[in-house]
Amino acid sequence: MRVALDGMGGDRAPEAVITGAILAAREFPQLKEIVIIGPRDLLEKELSKHKPYPQAITVYHASEVIGMNESPLLAVRGKKNSTVSTAVNLAKENRVEAIVSAGNTGAAVCAATLKLKLLKGVERPGIAVTVPTLKEPSVLIDVGANIDPKPTHLLQYGIMGDVYSRFILNKKNVKVGLLNIGEEEYKGTEFVRETHKLLGESRLQFIGNVEGSDLFTGDCDVIVCDGFVGNVALKVSEGLAETIGKLLKKGLTENLLTRVGAFLSRNAFSSLRRETDYAEYGGAPLLGINGICTICHGSSSPKAIKNAIRVAMEFINHRVNRHIVEAITNND
Amino acid sequence: MRVALDGMGGDRAPEAVITGAILAAREFPQLKEIVIIGPRDLLEKELSKHKPYPQAITVYHASEVIGMNESPLLAVRGKKNSTVSTAVNLAKENRVEAIVSAGNTGAAVCAATLKLKLLKGVERPGIAVTVPTLKEPSVLIDVGANIDPKPTHLLQYGIMGDVYSRFILNKKNVKVGLLNIGEEEYKGTEFVRETHKLLGESRLQFIGNVEGSDLFTGDCDVIVCDGFVGNVALKVSEGLAETIGKLLKKGLTENLLTRVGAFLSRNAFSSLRRETDYAEYGGAPLLGINGICTICHGSSSPKAIKNAIRVAMEFINHRVNRHIVEAITNND
Numbered sequence: 001m002r003v004a005l006d007g008m009g010g011d012r013a014p015e016a017v018i019t020g021a022i023l024a025a026r027e028f029p030q031l032k033e034i035v036i037i038g039p040r041d042l043l044e045k046e047l048s049k050h051k052p053y054p055q056a057i058t059v060y061h062a063s064e065v066i067g068m069n070e071s072p073l074l075a076v077r078g079k080k081n082s083t084v085s086t087a088v089n090l091a092k093e094n095r096v097e098a099i100v101s102a103g104n105t106g107a108a109v110c111a112a113t114l115k116l117k118l119l120k121g122v123e124r125p126g127i128a129v130t131v132p133t134l135k136e137p138s139v140l141i142d143v144g145a146n147i148d149p150k151p152t153h154l155l156q157y158g159i160m161g162d163v164y165s166r167f168i169l170n171k172k173n174v175k176v177g178l179l180n181i182g183e184e185e186y187k188g189t190e191f192v193r194e195t196h197k198l199l200g201e202s203r204l205q206f207i208g209n210v211e212g213s214d215l216f217t218g219d220c221d222v223i224v225c226d227g228f229v230g231n232v233a234l235k236v237s238e239g240l241a242e243t244i245g246k247l248l249k250k251g252l253t254e255n256l257l258t259r260v261g262a263f264l265s266r267n268a269f270s271s272l273r274r275e276t277d278y279a280e281y282g283g284a285p286l287l288g289i290n291g292i293c294t295i296c297h298g299s300s301s302p303k304a305i306k307n308a309i310r311v312a313m314e315f316i317n318h319r320v321n322r323h324i325v326e327a328i329t330n331n332d
Numbered sequence: 333m334r335v336a337l338d339g340m341g342g343d344r345a346p347e348a349v350i351t352g353a354i355l356a357a358r359e360f361p362q363l364k365e366i367v368i369i370g371p372r373d374l375l376e377k378e379l380s381k382h383k384p385y386p387q388a389i390t391v392y393h394a395s396e397v398i399g400m401n402e403s404p405l406l407a408v409r410g411k412k413n414s415t416v417s418t419a420v421n422l423a424k425e426n427r428v429e430a431i432v433s434a435g436n437t438g439a440a441v442c443a444a445t446l447k448l449k450l451l452k453g454v455e456r457p458g459i460a461v462t463v464p465t466l467k468e469p470s471v472l473i474d475v476g477a478n479i480d481p482k483p484t485h486l487l488q489y490g491i492m493g494d495v496y497s498r499f500i501l502n503k504k505n506v507k508v509g510l511l512n513i514g515e516e517e518y519k520g521t522e523f524v525r526e527t528h529k530l531l532g533e534s535r536l537q538f539i540g541n542v543e544g545s546d547l548f549t550g551d552c553d554v555i556v557c558d559g560f561v562g563n564v565a566l567k568v569s570e571g572l573a574e575t576i577g578k579l580l581k582k583g584l585t586e587n588l589l590t591r592v593g594a595f596l597s598r599n600a601f602s603s604l605r606r607e608t609d610y611a612e613y614g615g616a617p618l619l620g621i622n623g624i625c626t627i628c629h630g631s632s633s634p635k636a637i638k639n640a641i642r643v644a645m646e647f648i649n650h651r652v653n654r655h656i657v658e659a660i661t662n663n664d
Contacts (some may be wrong), residue, residue, distance in 0.1 A: 069514075069516055071518050183401070211571075212563070212566065212569075229564055232557075233565070234544065235513075236572075237544075239546065239548050240573065241576065
């Protein structure tokens with residue numbers, strides 16, 4: 001099992017990426033190689049701080065880096081030797097089985113789609129994020145790969161999300177819902193109503209429309225939406241969780257009494273942090289491409305990088321792509 | 333000052349609505365009348381539990397109720413004597429200056445728009461919600477009145493949100509942002525990019541694109557979006573806040589130590605609850621109609637109803653509609 005890692009992807013690269021790679025190499029002995037991609041001198045200097053590091057870690061040179069704010073298509077076309085394009089090339093040559101990047105999301109989607117192409121029958125790729133809920137984690141798809149989709153794309157997101165839930169999250173009887181502004185069938189735009197119809201006619205266990213507030217109840221396993229809405233929903237969640245954390249911290253450190261209280265109940269807070277920590281779930285796979293590409297948050301910690309590598313490994317192990325092709329074919 | 337209140341609107345009607353009306357009548361002596369609308373017998377029976385209640389409270393009979401799940405347009409057309417249509421009729425006849433409803437949002441939007449019509453120059457109404465942030469509250473518009481808008485509608489939402497922030501939230505130098513999936517100008521759908529251009533050319537202090545995570549920072553005073561995205565963003569926030577509350581409660585009551593800790597730091601939690609409580613901000617005004625209509629959450633508490641009545645009063649006091657017409661005219 002070999003994984004390529006974008007060594008320069010994310011706000012905390014290369015430090016967080018390299019530390020995450022080392023954590024993964026130590027924890028997952030079945031990983032034969034983690035190829036970290038980027039400017040060789042820079043990466044080797046950073047790696048030398050971790051000596052002795054696991055043998056599975058290797059460096060592959062790529063001179064160019066795509067910034068977080070660059071236009072994806074222009075950057076992928078213009079920077080032939082970017083870290084993310086080099087990673088995708090290694091996957092195309094079967095030098096690695098999966099790639100992981102915390103860099104510019106659009107660039108990763110673009111490079112992977114252009115070079116690896118899509119799985120048979122898939123019309124557009126979609127990013128599937130695992131969301132912590134009151135029960136089991138749920139999957140939200142798409143969160144930004146395809147911001148102007150057709151109803152058939154969302155139907156395929158439902159099918160791919162179902163496969164992902166069954167094989168990676170080990171769920172049975174996967175319930176699929178459509179993100180809308182009300183539960184009633186007549187709600188939403190024409191686009192959403194047409195999607196509702198397609199999902200209803202599919203073989204999926206479609207439970208109908210769900211609302212934004214249903215994202216965290218865990219009552220729906222796969223929530224389907226267009227990439228624009230999904231991206232906003234995801235970022236609103238992250239922003240609110242951070243804000244509540246800050247408000248709580250401010251209140252808890254206000255005086256001696258609240259500080260003592262916070263100390264006594266610290267287990268409750270660390271459990272809350274753990275349960276709502278995106279880093280626990282690692283990267284978000286780009287579903288639908290003919291290959292394996294896991295996308296991480298730009299601010300990924302070493303733990304998030306490690307868990308993204310774990311997700312990529314599970315993807316390989318469970319032959320998710322084969323199951324996606326079967327499911328897409330069976331629905332036709 | 334006279335306000336009509338949909339006596340049967342919301343999951344907790346008529347109890348919560350009537351209790352809220354009584355709270356408002358006691359707290360705001362400048363309110364000459366609160367007309368509660370609904371089946372007379374039912375409302376009077378409920379009111380009798382509060383005897384003696386303020387004289388400002390009166391009952392106006394309306395026999396029909398529009399359910400939370402009914403199709404708005406069909407229901408408004410079919411039920412001529414619904415509580416919400418009756419409230420709008422009273423506003424049209426100048427019997428009241430504002431209406432407040434916690435019922436079916438779509439029905440309130442529909443009845444108000446059809447009967448009161450729009451302000452001069454306004455193309456579509458939009459619902460403006462006040463969102464608690466780390467700093468001053470911000471305004472998110474639209475959260476569901478118009479789910480398939482044109483860019484010019486969003487420009488007008490920016491203009492109306494700016495007026496609302498200046499006259500109701502007492503802000504100066506109002507910063508307006510466009511909800512998008514990235515800060516860069518090239519990001520988003522064609523619809524969003526066209527809106528970006530219009531906002532940039534306007535007289536507003538437009539700060540460009542903002543992301544979902546910026547909703548709670550307070551760095552942007554007015555966040556403009558289409559009604560579908562805004563509705564999802566709002567409901568995701570509500571759902572997550574509730575989920576975090578539940579997880580925290582579970583953790584804090586786990587054992588004696590955490591329970592003692594929670595007791596000692598209870599002030600921090602009640603302050604957090606207060607700071608993130610939508611009920612504090614009352615209803616969301618439907619901006620752009622030729623009248624005043626404040627829409628409340630379906631699960632509104634008496635406090636939320638009271639605060640929605642306060643928002644309607646401030647709207648009357650500050651002649652917000654006159655300022656909206658001026659601002660829309662000046663931008664042309």
